[in-house]
Amino acid sequence: MAAHSRGATPVPPDARPRLTVLSGPSGVGKSTVVAHMRKAHPEVWLSVSATTRKPRPGERHGVQYFFVDDGEFDKLIANGELLEWAEFAGNRYGTPREAVQDRLAAGEPVLLEIDLQGARQVRESMPDAQLVFLAPPSWEELVRRLTGRGTEPPEVIERRLEAATTELAAEPEFDVTLVNTSVEGVAQELLTLMRVV
Ligand SMILES: Nc1ncnc2c1ncn2[C@@H]1O[C@H](COP(=O)(O)OP(=O)(O)OP(=O)(O)O)[C@@H](O)[C@H]1O
Ligand SMILES: Nc1nc2c(ncn2[C@@H]2O[C@H](COP(=O)(O)O)[C@@H](O)[C@H]2O)c(=O)[nH]1
Secondary structure, three states, rough: OOEEEEOOOOOOOOOOOOEEEEOOOOOOOOOEEEEEEEHHHOOOEEEEEEEOOOOOOOOEEEOOOOOOOHHHHHHHHHHOEEEEEEEEEEEEEEEEHHHHHHHOOOOEEEEEEOOOHHHHHHHHHHHOOOEEEEEOOOHHHHHHHHHHHHHOOOHHHHHHHHHHHHHHHOHHOEEEEEEOOOOHHHHHHHHHHHHOO
């Protein structure tokens, strides 16, 4: 099944987007889509963020995230080591700057999977970045996915859904919207937008 896009793809045919940002409400399926895409295309480089969130079962330091405490996160900010950072649902998350810059300098496509606040910061600091919004097929399906994942207690789900209303309202700020009806379809669309295939 194909993914649905809203709006024309804004990428000029002769340009290779150098930095792509994938955002969307918690539970919409960003990590699932990116994992699917990278299974077939391991050459797509995904930035590993730093976070103060505690690891979920199975998550490993340096793979899904660099898990740091508040003091370490403060130092990353103070030393200018983060390209962007934000507080989301009670934890802080940020993109390590140097690794992104190294990849861009090497001419490789770079993917960031970050929240709306981070996407806005990247838009400011790197106006050439391509901002992609991943939308759920419906609010009910978003709630189903976030709850069904089973990784957060009800009060955290509540906070994330509260943030989701703000994030969904910000969809028009993005260059393109992909509706996550099919993981395979969205992964394919993302590869096309990144000019990987
Ligand atoms: N197209 C889809 N159809 C049905 N279920 C899906 C689809 N895409 C993802 N899911 C499921 O939705 C749940 C949330 O997905 P995922 O963890 O990838 O979301 P996320 O956007 O990365 O969330 P967060 O921002 O909280 O990290 C998972 O259980 C995943 O298997
Ligand atoms: N602004 C940033 N947001 C980030 C970053 N890394 C992840 N995220 C976003 O946080 C939420 C919650 O993630 P979870 O793993 O706790 O479910 C989600 O929207 C991520 O996309 C980052 O470096 N900067």
